[in-house]
Amino acid sequence: MLLNLIIAGLVLGSIYGLIALGYSLIYKASGLMSFVQGDIMTVGAYLGLTFYHILKLPFAVSFLLSILCAFFLGMLLEKGVIRKLLNKNVMPIYVVLATIAISYIIQNALMLGYGSITLFYPSVFNVTSVKVWAANIQPEALLCLGTSLVAMVLLHFFMTKTKLGTAMRAAAMDSVAAESCGINVSLSTGITWGLSAGLAAIAGMLLGPMYGVFPILGATIGRKGFSGAVVGGYGNMYGSILGGILLGLLETLVAGYVSSVYKNLFAYIILLIFLFLKPTGIFNERAIQDV
């Protein structure tokens, strides 16, 4: 029972972690909050379903294709909408509302395109369960854990070891100084949004085979992902992952041992507690307070 819950918690936690990671990347690169992250995750799940189930491509190929599509969707979002708004020098609330509007558009468009019923992936593996110690685990859950771990490690090396990753961190830290060093800040901000969207698509592709896919799959997870990001320290890559995993674990344990009715309440209560008492999160990311 406990082991099952822990694995389920880790699975959910790694999804929250991927979403929260996207939030942190975007916040670091452009100081903005994106409310479409969850819906891009849904798009990723639907794209994966289309490639894998309808076009009958291998799972790995459809996985990469849907990440690629999401990457360009994220970049398009930044270049087409966010950058335009920022250039107009509007109040920040308009950027928030623009992302909310886009999330409505995505949800409704998916509903029109695929219908509002839950669609299921055909199983990715031939076996239905794997025995880990005493627990029977869905192989898709292990895939989810492994892939998100790999994605996070790859991202870490990309950000710290490659030239582009270093340039992106520099652009996020001080855009004027980075610009004067010859870094294309506009491009690197776009890539950051694309990367975040790609991470969301990974989450969608991993969650889809377990939960099924429906148009508002990502809406709730996207909102709870904020909780993970704040717990870890908003804007901190590693903090977001840790915060997401902690949140997933705690939420699953609360649902298992205390009450499943208040499961959905838990993430928001944690979010409020952290915002009020420790807004800088576990990793003590730079102060986000006023006065």
Added chain:
Amino acid sequence: MDLPNRPKKNRTLLNISFAAVALLIPLLAGGQEYTLLLFCIIEVYIIAVSGLDIVFGYCGQISLGHAAFYAIGAYGTAILHNTFGLPILLTMILSASLAALIGALLAYPASKLVFHFLSLSTIAFGEIVYQFLIHSPGGITKNFNGLFTQRFSIFGYVFRTNAAWYYFGLICVAVFLGAKYYLVNSKTGRAFTAIRENTHAANGMGINVRKYKVMAFATSAFYTAFAGAMYIHLASYVHPDTFTQRQSVLFLTMLLFGGSGSLLGPIFGVVSVELLIESLRAFQDYQVLIYGVLMLIVIVALPGGLYGGFRDIAILGKGFLKNHSRHRLDKGRE
């Protein structure tokens, strides 16, 4: 805010014509109950959005959780009336006061948070209230079944037609907008504006920033909760799904569409957005899609809102080529 240079007489004339149109609407609707109902809902939204305007337009604090206050008002009045049999008007004021108290309790710790994180805390608050509505202890909110109310009556007068309700709503709108007018032109209102323009400077001038932020949130919650109480007595039934985050976003859209930080802005915004949504009713499946696209177009093309747009044209027409108000709207809250 009002135009500084517009002659006083002109404004009185404008107010009188507004009042006349508002009073004549039931006659113009010619007994069409549905049209009248639409105007009743517009009245409810005007109060709710004016409340949001106090906290957002004047004090510069963002809220994406006002649907929660709306819910507290609606459920509060119904539960108080159904369980304790208190007079309806009293329960409306009580539930709005409760919402103001909750708003103050939320704003006290939240007042140190900046923009994005304040919006996150209000989203979390909205979700918590929504979860409470659908999983209430003891089922006092009737969860997913929704809550019914008894027929709306005040001092023994029973409201049977939408026209009667419309005039009740009109009185409420007049009272709340009047109160808002006095509030924003008072010392408190000036403190709100100072906080919006520059929090640090306001603090340096001796304004107790936290106190005024809490006051703005509480007042705003009172307005929106009272509107919620009006709503439940208009519809005589509520379902928890009325109070999701989408409702909060709708309030904010109406406010920004009309133009924030003014008395007339919320009215413009509510009327235009409500009529727009009503005209989309034929395209049920595409409604949210069209709504999202329109929202995006307005955000990208008309960031000052309708009222801001009108005002700019009016100012240009009067020869004030220096586009002062638009500049303030765009640059104000960064």
